[in-house]
Amino acid sequence: MQTRQEQLMVILAQSQGWLKGRDLAALLGVSDRTIRSDMNKLKQDYPGAIQTHHHKGYRLVAQVLEDPNQPSPLGLPQTQEERLHYLLKLLLADSQPQTLKELSQDLYVSPQTLTMDLHQVGQLVGAYPDLDLEHDAKGWQLKGPEFQKRRLYRELLTSELQGDFLNLDKVLAIYQEFDMVWVAHYFQGLLKQADYQIRPASLPILLLHVGIAVQRMLAGQFLYHRQDHPPLAAKEEALARKFLQGVGKQYKCRIPAAEAYSIGRLLEAYQAMHELASQVNYQGHPLDLTRLVQDLGQHLQDLVGLDFLSDADFKDRFHLHLQGLIERLHYQVELPNLFLQDMKRQYPLVFDLAVTVSTWLGSRLGVVLSEAEIGLIAVHIGSSYSRLERPWKARAILSAPQHYPLMQSSIDRLKASFGHRLEILAQYDYVSEAQLLHQPVDLVISFMPLTQSLGLPTLQVSTFFNEEDELALVSLLNQVEQRQTAIQLALQLGDFLESRFFYQDLQASSPEQVLTLMAGDLAQAGYVTPDFLPSVLEREALSSTDFDYALAIPHPLQAHSHQSVLAIANLASPIEWGRYPVKLVILLALKDSDWAFTQVFFKWLGQCLAHPRQLKSLLAASSRDDFLAAIVGEFPHPSR
Template sequence: MLNKRQEKIIMLLDESKSWITGKEISRLMNVSDRTIRSDIENINRFYDKQLIESNLRSGYRINADVLVTLPIELNSAIPQTPQERCVYIIQELLFEKKEINLLDLQDQVFISGYSIDNDIKRIKIMLEPYDNLKLVRSRNCIRLEGSEQSKRLLYKELLSQETQGNFLNLNKLSSMFVDFDLLKVKEYLEETLDKYNYHVREMAMPLLMIHVGISIERMFRHNYIETTRNVQDLKKRKEYVISREFFTKLSKKMPIEVKEDEVILFALQLMGKRSIDVQSDLVVKKTGMNVDEFIEDIIKMIKDEFDIDFSKDLDLKNGLAVHLQGVMERINRDMDISNIYLQELKRKYPLVFELAVRVGRQMESTLDMKISEDEIGFLALHLGAAYERTSIYSKYRAVMIYPVEQAMSNMCLRKIENLFSERMDIVECVSFFEESAIRKLEPDLILTTLQLKHNLDIPTVQISLFLNTEDESKIFQTLNALDRNTFKRDFEDSLIGLIQKETFHYDLDLKTPSEVITYMCDHLEKLGYSNAEFKQSVLKREEMAATSFVYSFAVPHALNVRSYRPAISVAFLKKPIQWGEFEVKMVILLAIDEEHQDVLRMFFTWLSNMINDANHFASLLETKDYEDFLTKIVD
């Protein structure tokens, strides 16, 4: 039997994936080099295999090929860098514990008390932007104090940093696979797809290649998966033909054998949500719910617990629907599937993994079955990609209708993606129009090479297969019109709601900027939006430089003091007053809390557009009352 220190040595070497000297290990374990040598001898003797390799110059390294053959459960991921440790500590305080014992923490992450002290300093700096969040130390324990809203905001911002460019960047994802070149495999797949004029959206490719990579890793180790799903109809589909030819091509380039089950599973991945049409819905059999209802419950749980809205992410819904069928089958057959990147996912992406853990718990509760950590790791891949997509959801969703069997069609499609990929994402390609199917995809626009009339309220652009400059211009104009409509909708949803009648002032008879700011801030304080500190900050900012503009308005605001609640207070003066270099008639006081910082960007975008329309702005200055003001700013 191994002792706790020896188990930690295996974990440490597995996490490192490289050589570590005996001196480094002994320092982390607080024992002598000799004890470490003895521990490693005992580990190899216990497993009767050379699990840990040794080298006089380099030290020690885990033998990954031996590790996968042994029944070793490594349930903890060890954060290795200061940034990883800080996120680990914050995660523990957000989700697992009310407080952390620092002596236990040293034991968990294998570092000294001095390093922990430095990590605590880093965390305090990370918390500075959050006014009511603070890390409190009491003797040998630390805890996180603050509002639930601020804790959620902290989690989401750390999650954004964690996912940024890591789940949708194929170059980064390919580095996970050391035994083969995933980018070369992608070339083989694209050659096969092109041969059959089959389109896979650019956004869907990274996760699809992850599935391919994991399949190849399994096949390298002769660890083939099996499926008993009734998929006879699948063999008639183009996806099956593509999958078989793709794996046949791979088998000629790599030491792998083509297995029918792997071909079937990849064909189902290519089909996405449509794969449920050729197989029985295992969720219905287990719970009576269909897969769509089950996934909507998962999406709702994520929104309720994490304030993350995936309700519009069809890629996530489709990915979970396909993955869920595989999970159900594996559990029903008592079949394990290993995720060789589990520890790397847990260590590098702990916040994504935490999200996946919560989804796994929801699945366990509803399905009344145990979800393994390996399965949770696969869920984390879907969720990480979904969260990364939230940062690019400003892109419009387009459906392309064109004769998919024509060779020219793919050229047209590629050209559109090259020209407009930063502004829109082609979510589906179809060869004919079916109203119910198009409505279900919820596109922002339709591109078609065919003459098309329909009753849907969706902008539709007819283009030629050759995509000439006139076609490009029509698409640009449609996207620009969507931009204007989107901004107006977001503006009305986010900004107008902050301008309340109780914070609107008309015909104020005041003489100086200081009097106006004091009056407006005192009124906000009386209504419970802010406090006296907020007013002092606004006045101090005004002393630094006047916030007036040449167009007869001023925008006073605080330096770094947040309001309790977000508000935009508006005042129209009875007579223009001198405010810095300019005379001012309209005053807009910004009182924004931490959660609504994006409102500032939207406000100044609106203001810039308004100033550029002199007639509109002149009309705004002639506002008669609150209702008239709202009408004019959204006009």
Template structure:
């Protein structure tokens, strides 16, 4: 069975009713004819395994299962074939995933002893893993029922069982079904599924025909906006979002595309959309292109967004800048992109549409700083409009912020240096012009001075000093001693400094705050201990622990691979450092297992080192072998040696 046919089976499993070939074609980015050919192949295969695909004229295709035991055996075979070359699960996360698949596909009861032998683990280990398995399955209203002498078997509604299969048995890197939120939209608006599919098809067709480049999130947001706008218009609520005539936008091809989308949608849904909706959809289609390819001023850009959304977006960016100093407050692409995302996202929540984010784990791993900024955005949304945002939505917001952080890196200013020379300004200028010719825009020479005027240098505005005379004074910034006539060795010395990482992960670790091989059995006991230890040596706010739990409520800080990185929701410490605790046995941390706990203490108003720290921690998260080495370490010296080797 090829990957596309495998994906079709997953989509059919996710629905408890028929779906069209057009929907499948759009999801898998192939033609409807290809889908129909693949369904013939899939149907032929399934008929020998207790299932078939029913074709309903004018409605679509539906999976029907006549022999549940035979069908599960078939899925089990597929799973076994796909994973036959993979090693047995080692980490807790891998074991939990493995067990969920085993229970979903089991034709009968499973004995713990047999599972222990199968996975080469102890009974106590599997009993710990089962707690997490039960928590995950409960989200689908599924439970594990025990029968004496027989073992455990999964129990629950068959439709929910199949949906759980579609989520956990198939590779999540494959195209993700839009079934959940389309079904929710249908319930909210009473629009039949076929009409929803037709509107979706119109959007996709116009975008493809006109070669408009939009992300999946942007397309989803546009679709959700149109459908919810239909419901609000029906209820007598009309939008009033445009504060100007937007001549520049009307010149763009996207405006004509918006007109066609609305015209087709009006026929499908039998309703008239007001002219403001055409402008709003034009803005969605333009997205951040408006920043680069139109002549709109900053005021114009802000006026494009509905006033409430504009104010909300500005408040979010202001608070992120105040708390984290990321230098992205004035990024126009972020202002527009985040504003366009927020309107439909808020509507989703107001209508009870919680959408899973399949990229969440990757976003938390690859953009941890952006994710923390998005947590702040979630706080603003909760305070301003009383909408509680979960970590799936926080992940989507983090994508916009992460892109702005990366854009800001491209505009990184050159390193600023001062030249100190003992033999007069003439030789200082000689060094200056040589530096400019060799390093170009990478170095900005802020000034030159004699040695005796050293105290007059504005050290707070300078990254380093280049001096032709040794400086014995202890300065706050590095000093690179060179010859008056710069040699190749001098140039190499400065080059090394420019490339050098100013700080490393170990620079944030203090010996007095590293606690190894502790016997704590709960998250609460571990956090209480770590905070108490810090308070014995430095001042912390009385509510520091409360702030840590407040952050956990927004989105748990367990990253998988036995690591949790808790921290207060706002920076409160006098300096930035890590408090680390390794445990003798893993503990439960919001459904995940944690044995390496790293409490992140951030200096109030000082976030400049956060990205370096996060990058170091994520390197640990991504390497199970390093985690195991650190957990098994019994002394501080060996612990640091492992971290230094990681950064070498």
């Protein structure tokens, strides 16, 4: 599959609806005829996956049948994590038994894969008292009290929308070259058999490291014992050797016994992180890892204003990561490129932080870290960032009679389920527009029928605040947050974007040509230093800043700006950038003091990349004012 065809599959998978050929052509900067040709090729390669309509265009209607000899198209919802969520929702919503045949036809996956998925669902359900996933000749069915089902549904919803930055299901879905589900089950079984305790919160990242080690070993890249290594404890050594023997038997390969040291050290470190080595030997000299982690945490705080060192898990995990990094550098072992593109697309701010930190770390170690190493550093930063960042909360007015006891329990459930996203400013028996005039309100939630338009996003919920109400509130909150982010960006962007730095139909044949022209104009205006362009090119060399949808966001590794400014180029025709062809280039030249704007910008970018239609009007903007209007216009005022 060509890169452009991969982009089309990503866009269709994320749009969850019809997209016209001319819109797809505008997004990718190609002709309608090229889109028709690509779609015909995709329909041949993946029969039944794409539906065509003369007026509506194209849409993705099913996952593609699994074929081990054919690479899976990027972006399709076919990971185990996504299937588990789908199956759980289906079992919760439908009381009728679900047959393997029907599910296989609906999801376009094999019955064998579905059977494994359903067993995994059964394990997840087992955490809830009185719930049980039963199956017989009629099919699979979730049995148990309704209140337990509702609790599971709420927590599933919360996990899907917020969730851990890296959870166990994501780890199991990362590795394509081998069966990580089997590896994880075998590894956890050995730990349980030996009564070896690992903190549950640490398990996903421990398994991530185990998976990396297995993938590396199966590729024939081995670590060997060094004389300066301290000996392993007997329990860890026995567990590690047994694990590697099992992996070798499963995959019919011979793994050097010395590899047990690497796995054993992982076990020791994750069971008792306070016993991490404070110093290691690096290039013939002692390296103080404790000091390095402290300096790195301070560097992160200087960058984003968050105290990463207050997160004990982050310090321990990054300390452990550094130990592994030093070992990989010593043996010149390269990490596999696991989930790099998904990381860049879903967490652009976190990934960019990881690039900055990796550059700083590389300068301390005297090396240039690979893009795959940057991706793994992003995992550690992201898992801590999601805990430390104080999320924006929507401000709401509640309309509900205060003398109605039955309704109070529903209000309590609403607050308990959405307290992390919602701040209730006040509660009234009835809400009028006059009551809202002098309050900074984002939305109104009403348990009573509304008799007038309030001019604000409004949601009417039922007395018992059921699952349908929860889903509707989640949808409305997402819309409110997206629009709020877009407005914040447009207001601030107006200060940073000048008409003379908006380039329409720019003729260029390479990224270097585009960046040289744009950076040259900024330098001539006195906005950036002579080091700006070299720093931008160095950043691109580390990890290209292109995204799926014909978009690139180049920026320097360090601030080299006298004044914060953005330059935007809408190219006359797409050019090859990194992985993808690019049509729209947004060059960031920001001072360190404008980090708050950077956060808003990358948050908006993440929202845009999750909604393909929202980039079309940006690509069509022909002036600075059109571009600003398109940002807010892509997130219309939510209404209900």
